[in-house]
Amino acid sequence: MSGGVEMTAGTTSADTSPEAVMATMTRAARTAAAVLAQAPTAAKAAAIRAAAAAIRRQAEAILAANAADMAAADGLTPALKDRLLLTPARVEAMAAGLAAIAALPDPVGAVIAAWTTPNGLAFERVRVPLGVVGIVYESRPNVTADAGALAVMAGNAVILRGGSEAAASNAAIHACLVEGLAAAGLPTDAVQRVTCRDRAMVTAMLTAAGGIDVLIPRGGKGLVAHVLEHARVPVLAHLDGNNHVYVDAAADPAMAQAVVLDAKMRRTGVCGAMETLLVDRAYPAKAALLTALLDAGCEVRADAALLPLDLRLVPAQPLDWDTEYLDAVCAAAEVDGVAGAISHIAGHGSHHTDAVVTADLLVAERFIAEVDSAIVLHNASTQFADGGEFGFGGEIGIATGRLHARGPVALEGLTTYKNVVRGTGQVRG
């Protein structure tokens, strides 16, 4: 667009303020997005496959960059260091992930709905890319590859702002994405990386209304809360995953135990992990269920009704019902049937993921209908809360807001639609 040239000409070259840098990036992204929006599926897939090949070819350079990041990461907790670390297996998984994204069906151009109005107008709702996506993330360098590739496959341009602790790793991975775009003849500005480590660059992204169409924060609660509070751009995110498993009186005890143990203990640090166990007052195997959790190494903070069932149970404090531990800890409460569970979740849940275990289909359907969460499961572990597990072909994040995409956000969530009307000269008259 010629406007970009004029605006650059009117700006002094000395203007390196975060706002000016971001404005330059978003203009370039908008121009690239217009090309990506029209790009054939084959070109987008070729770019992502070429990026995967580059990652495999550059694996040693990526690992060396990551080693430099790790060497400078003394202040990080062990959990964050593990997120930052790349290994040959993780680099290969990143490349394989890109190849999988390149094989996904292209959402762009799909006709979502179509009909003809009485006056002969042919109406179509057609899926189109969102435009310019901003990702603000921490620690895990694989987000650079995943998020960049998902955005491109959905026809968007993306601006990536990773944490400074992963700067060298992210730069090396970003270079592979750029190489892939160039190899496929697509504009390399479709995947831009914020290189300036000034936190004011994040603020410039949050306030880039008109320049960035949607922001997706990925990382700790501090980062997500900051983005949600300060963004003047729409945000897709989840702040908390305070997830519940409700074990109904009619649950099969073996199934209940397996689901609860998996939901809490498979991986305690993921956003789909169970944080509060709700047990029906009439469930016959309460002690066995709690004992199994305790035996698995989980600290269980129980309400007064459950506390006598095992000496290792700890009394729950009021805040426990609202806490996302992301650790081998959970709260546990006795509730009066499915109505009690629904009421507890309405008061304390975070609208992320909640599950019911029961053989009673009426109970299950009531739970599904009345629990107001992005993901509700019956007789399955909350740890399935993942776009890949649901068959979305990956995810760029999980959203607990109510607008646009809810739950795992993947290719479809990175698109919007256009209303297309084809007539034969109709006027409204």
Next chain:
Amino acid sequence: MSGGVEMTAGTTSADTSPEAVMATMTRAARTAAAVLAQAPTAAKAAAIRAAAAAIRRQAEAILAANAADMAAADGLTPALKDRLLLTPARVEAMAAGLAAIAALPDPVGAVIAAWTTPNGLAFERVRVPLGVVGIVYESRPNVTADAGALAVMAGNAVILRGGSEAAASNAAIHACLVEGLAAAGLPTDAVQRVTCRDRAMVTAMLTAAGGIDVLIPRGGKGLVAHVLEHARVPVLAHLDGNNHVYVDAAADPAMAQAVVLDAKMRRTGVCGAMETLLVDRAYPAKAALLTALLDAGCEVRADAALLPLDLRLVPAQPLDWDTEYLDAVCAAAEVDGVAGAISHIAGHGSHHTDAVVTADLLVAERFIAEVDSAIVLHNASTQFADGGEFGFGGEIGIATGRLHARGPVALEGLTTYKNVVRGTGQVRG
């Protein structure tokens, strides 16, 4: 929810600050929304039909209230007075509109997508209500009826804040909606009206994150801009309808003239009206097209290329390309084919509604693909930009943002979805 009672008990009765009043309203709305979300279609339709009956029965009281509003409306422009005015025919149209909404298919519970994952999880994406909708609007009292009924039919609770100039009219119509809810056994808090005329109540709505799920402003540009700038709640809206009609070289001149005249002159004050005419340099009947617009009483502000074609043409100034006149005025520019039109619209459009007139299907499809607007039309007037005309059964507004609903927002736009997973004891392991 018992939480409401406790919080009320903890608040002194003297707290009548806008924030406290809005918090009380949003709590009541949330409780009502939980009931509406589970309400059968028949109950929602019965409430709306009963409201329509009440409006017909109370027509004289509504007209008397409107007369009081009109008597106090000295400061308003004639256009705003016309929007405020109710007549017996307008009251009947309002009732008929409600009856039409009650007959619409219920979007809630629809399964949008469904599949089974390889490990046997049955996945469903199910449409559910948005929750609590806030509407901030001006002048037209019929919005009270339309917006209230659409929100209820989609299973939501709604908080209505009309302009103080229409307070008596809105109160009379709101009473009919409440009567309809009560008659159908639904909670009357599902449609609440902000009665306090303090503008701080609008601010309290804009900042009611968690209390209001989405805000829909309807009214003048000043109101919409204020909401967009200050809202901490997601907004569905359009600020501008700077709409274009591009007349291609291959357009049938009679069709082009009919479409352009309708797009500009049918009703000049609607958001779907054409504001800029783009004419292909190679279009053979340029003078006749401009003359027809001028003869119809439209002021036409033309660029240098078109200016010599009719003595009545006025030279366009740079700002004209970005102006929504909402009047019998338009800008007109010559462009180089469809590429020139696409480029002009990319630089000046507002992503609302744009149309192409051409007999060349390749040109039409390129325009449809590359013009990035909520509504794109081929060989039809931009004045069709209306949910009712598209077959949505009315609209609560038109959105030009990219997330959630784009274009006319009706029942579907007032819903979100839930990811439902039914298993047989699956764990992720």
